[in-house]
Amino acid sequence: MQVAESPYLHGFFNGLRPDPRLTVSEWSDQKRMLPAKAAKEAGRWRTKRTPYLKEIMDALSPSSSVEKCIFMKGAQIGGTECGNNWLGYVIDHVPAPMMYVLPTLDLAKRTSKQRIAPMIEEMPSLREKVRDPRSRDSGNTTLTKEFPNGVLVFTGSNSGAGLRSMPARFLFMDEIDAYEDDVDDEGSPINLAIKRTATFSRNRKIFLVSTPKIAGSSKIEAAYEESDKRRYHVPCLGCNYFQTITWQHIKFDNSDPSTARFECRKCNHRHYEKDKPKLLAKGKWIAEFPEKSHKVAGFHLSALYSPNGWYSWENAVEDFLSAKKNPVELKDWTNTVLGETWQEKGETVEHILLYQRNRPFKDVFQSLKS
Ligand SMILES: [Zn+2]
Known part of the structure; x- marks a missing residue:
């Protein structure tokens, strides 16, 4: 059968019957394996180990009306795996163009090799869709992973060319507080990447994740402040x-x-x-503001919620x-443990200037919500 041999057509026919109700957390509980090389706890993923991630993952599912999901977080709470689960879900369940932006191209390459490649290798459902980059004509390199009906492109916030490379239905922007403020004189890399999702404005998902840094200039804090501001009680x-x-x-x-x-x-x-x-x-x-747009969901979580055995x-x-x-050290502790920004003393003027520079970014948020 010629048809079955083409991974694209095979995926197309399979793609006719995706269960629209299956959420990212359900998919993860059914299929996600954590690779021994990269994860804290190897083996099967269990959402109940980090129950706070369920609502975040489900906001990233097509069945949710959330368009933009913001996760301002401390370390050691499983934030990275939450993003990886979404990525695996997209490849396996809702294939489409996806862009994964890291602070730099080098970091993007490292993430692809050290985190994503082992994850794909570990899971048969992903392995059969993403062809081995070593095989000729696989369509796969470190920064591009093709799969039936979709493609995952890794890039850095320092690469204007990467950010402009293709339209994306799914946009994953990780560690955004380490992003450049301006790329190739075209302004915020965040705005540049968000523009690439415009063709998918009816069903796109944008996931912004970061540990915050400096008060006033923190990109994740600015995004969280514009959201409905959820906290885990x-x-x-x-x-x-x-x-x-x-x-x-x-x-x-x-x-x-x-x-x-x-x-x-x-x-x-x-x-x-x-x-x-x-x-x-x-x-x-x-x-805190449930009446705000149902399209923008903001989540804040500190390392004080880290499950037993990770960070007490x-x-x-x-x-x-x-x-x-x-x-x-206290700044670092505030950022990574509390997941809060650090207020520098006596730098109010600089902060106001930095805040001003962030305005276009905030305006984009405003326009997305209206
Ligand atoms: Zn009590």
């Missing part, structure tokens, strides 16, 4: 009061990290590391105690 195991896990309520005694716990802001009930799975499982995202409250206190006297 967990119920106190003493009084059931729903609240966020914030640094203010992580308590410890006598500079001893081993006494770290999360105290309820209402009844002072003490939660220890062992209580985390229950807290996370019962948690829910609550938007004890680790957070330990790192805080060792960083607190050094502004550079």
Whole structure:
């Protein structure tokens, strides 16, 4: 059969029957394998390990009305794998042109080789669609992965040519706070990439992810501020009061990290590391501005939500105690643990200038929502 031999036609016929209801989290639970080389926990993906990622992944599913998903985050919470799950889902389930933008071209190459290639290799459903780059005429290089009815292109925010290369229905922009402010004198690389999704304005998805850096100039903070601003609330195991896990309520005694716990802001009930799975499982995202556009969903999550065995409250206190006297370390701790921007002292004027420079970016957001 000639027809079955062409991966494009094969994919086309398969593509006639995708289940539109299957979400990214369901797909991940069914199919995603974490490669031993690249992941913290190798083996089968389980959404219940990081339950807060479910709503984010599902916002990236075609069945959701969300068009732009913003994830402002700390480290050690599975943010990268969340993006990888989406990528695998697109290749396997909703094939289309997809662009994956990293801060630099070098980083894009490294990500493709070290994270994405092992993921494709590990999963039969992806392996059979993305042909081995070593075979001739496979259509695949480090920066381009072709698959039936779609293509995944990796590029860097420092490459105007890469950002202009093709229209994309799915746009994944990772670590955007490390992006260039301006590329090839054409302005923000974020805006440039978003323009490439215009042809798919009815069914596009844009995913902006980053650990934040400096207050005022942070791109992810600016994007999050324009969203409905969701935060993950967990119920106190003493009084059931729903609240966020914030640094203010992580308590410890006598500079001893081993006494770290999360105290309820209402009844002072003490939660220890062992209580985390229950807290996370019962948690829910609550938007500060639910009345804002249903097309733009913003999620904020700190490393204080990191599941057991990854990064504990004890680790957070330990790192805080060792960083607190050094502004550079404390800045890093604030960004990566709290997922918050760092306010530089005495630089208000510069911040205002940086803020101004960000305006066109904010205007684009405004126009997307209206
Ligand atoms: Zn309580």
